[in-house]
Amino acid sequence: MQLVESGGGLVQSGGTLRLSCAASGFPFSAYWMYWLRQPPGKGLEWVSYITVGNSTYYADSVKGRFTISRDNAKNTLYLQMNNLQVEDTALYYCARDDTGTLRGQGTQVTVSS
Numbered sequence: 001m002q003l004v005e006s007g008g009g010l011v012q013s014g015g016t017l018r019l020s021c022a023a024s025g026f027p028f029s030a031y032w033m034y035w036l037r038q039p040p041g042k043g044l045e046w047v048s049y050i051t052v053g054n055s056t057y058y059a060d061s062v063k064g065r066f067t068i069s070r071d072n073a074k075n076t077l078y079l080q081m082n083n084l085q086v087e088d089t090a091l092y093y094c095a096r097d098d099t100g101t102l103r104g105q106g107t108q109v110t111v112s113s
Contacts, residue, residue, distance in 0.1 A: 001025040001102060003094050008107030015084050019107060021077040021094030029072040035079045036100045037090035037109075044100050047092070048079065061087070084111045 007019040019035070035047040048058045048068040056068050067080040077094050089111050095103035 001096070003096070003102070003104035005092060005094050005104045005107040008092060008109045010110045010112065011084055013085055013111055013113050015111070017081045017084065017109060019079040019081065019092055019094075019109075021079075021104060023075045023077065023094075023096075026096070028070075028075040031096055033068075033070060033077045034095040034098055034100075035066075035068060035077070035092060036095050036098075036103065037088075037092045038106075039087070039090040044093075046098060049098065050077070081109070084109070086111050086113050 002024045004022045007017060011017055032049055032051050034049040036044050037047050038044045046059055047062055048066055050056050050068045050070055065083045069078045090109060091106040092109050093100060093103040093106045
């Protein structure tokens, strides 16, 4: 199983980024998929997840600003992040489970004020 995140970077507060996660080695369409993040000096926290049926759920801190989606034909998970805030600065991971045990290497998102 492999998960490879991309799309992170440095943006100003209020900016946007779109993260991607390319999945391989498992039947992507059969799994709920998750985005997690780890802010500097803090633990891993759940951001969003999408079910097999494309139902979506968000942490209160990102609700209304982030959108999770998936393209099963491309085995790819996305996270559209709008109106980014300084507190969104973190290493972002996609994962196949909600604890992050099965996750990629992460992509860094840094939001400056």
